[in-house]
Amino acid sequence: MFVAVCRAGSLSAVARDLGCTQSAVSQHVKRLERETGVALLERQPRGVAPTRAGRVLEAAAAEGISGLDLAVRQLRDLLDGHSGYVRVATGATTVRHFMSDAVVAFRRRHPEVNLEFRTVSSSRSSFDALTDGTLDLAWVTIGSPVRGIEQRTVAELPWLLAVRADDPLAVRPDLDPAALRDVRLIRLPPNSTSASHLDTACADLGVQFTYDTSVADWDTALLLVELGVGRAVVPAVPGLPVPGEGELRLIPLPGLRPLPVGWAVRRWDALSPPARAFADTVAQFRGGSAAAG
Numbered sequence: 001m002f003v004a005v006c007r008a009g010s011l012s013a014v015a016r017d018l019g020c021t022q023s024a025v026s027q028h029v030k031r032l033e034r035e036t037g038v039a040l041l042e043r044q045p046r047g048v049a050p051t052r053a054g055r056v057l058e059a060a061a062a063e064g065i066s067g068l069d070l071a072v073r074q075l076r077d078l079l080d081g082h083s084g085y086v087r088v089a090t091g092a093t094t095v096r097h098f099m100s101d102a103v104v105a106f107r108r109r110h111p112e113v114n115l116e117f118r119t120v121s122s123s124r125s126s127f128d129a130l131t132d133g134t135l136d137l138a139w140v141t142i143g144s145p146v147r148g149i150e151q152r153t154v155a156e157l158p159w160l161l162a163v164r165a166d167d168p169l170a171v172r173p174d175l176d177p178a179a180l181r182d183v184r185l186i187r188l189p190p191n192s193t194s195a196s197h198l199d200t201a202c203a204d205l206g207v208q209f210t211y212d213t214s215v216a217d218w219d220t221a222l223l224l225v226e227l228g229v230g231r232a233v234v235p236a237v238p239g240l241p242v243p244g245e246g247e248l249r250l251i252p253l254p255g256l257r258p259l260p261v262g263w264a265v266r267r268w269d270a271l272s273p274p275a276r277a278f279a280d281t282v283a284q285f286r287g288g289s290a291a292a293g
């Protein structure tokens with residue numbers, strides 16, 4: 001109940017969800033405060049928020065609840081054999097580029113397992129969903145270590161410069177990133193892990209790109225390039241246009257550190273058998289192994 005109050009920021013909202021009175025929820029929190037000897041919530045103009053002590057207790061309680069939820073689901077998987085659920089967090093274009101063939105193969109091998117895909121806006125949102133137990137797996141750009149989350153690289157994607165076929169740079173077999181200093185580019189979301197990785201890779205070389213357009217995903221960036229809106233630096237995701245065909249040309253940028261992508265989970269050893277099987281299937285089709293890293 002205390003975790004629910006912290007997340008909702010409202011005693012009355014939790015009372016409605018649990019079918020009890022606001023007074024009952026308040027008394028529960030007060031009992032916790034008596035037992036711990038510290039104030040756990042502070043009132044605000046709109047609802048309540050955990051104090052510093054409250055955040056410590058919330059984090060510990062949430063981890064315990066998540067572990068119990070995971071254990072219950074594992075027991076159900078053991079009871080059901082190969083049935084169950086696999087809940088996966090993906091970006092807007094992740095399934096198309098990284099999982100389409102694996103989904104088909106997994107469906108054939110595990111027809112009784114329900115696959116549930118949820119689109120999330122950022123790696124941070126994926127980590128939050130993994131932590132609270134609402135998702136099993138998240139496909140993310142591998143970044144800095146995150147407390148309570150395990151990340152494993154499945155593939156490393158080289159960077160490419162996408163231009164139209166009639167662009168003067170289209171004839172180049174590859175490019176030094178320094179050659180793009182004065183070229184205005186289409187930008188990936190500045191707050192995304194992939195954009196941060198690209199910025200860091202450029203900084204390692206002493207290069208800083210200039211941007212004049214921002215997009216939400218790689219597919220949109222490629223579409224704008226094809227329409228002649230600009231040029232874009234994108235990772236070599238599976239399923240890109242065949243070189244030499246169509247309106248696009250993709251020029252390798254070998255000087256930039258590749259973009260690592262892969263799985264994030266709460267604990268690999270606690271994954272249900274269906275979830276681990278799906279993670280392994282995706283890794284197999286991407287030429288890696290979910291057990292590596």
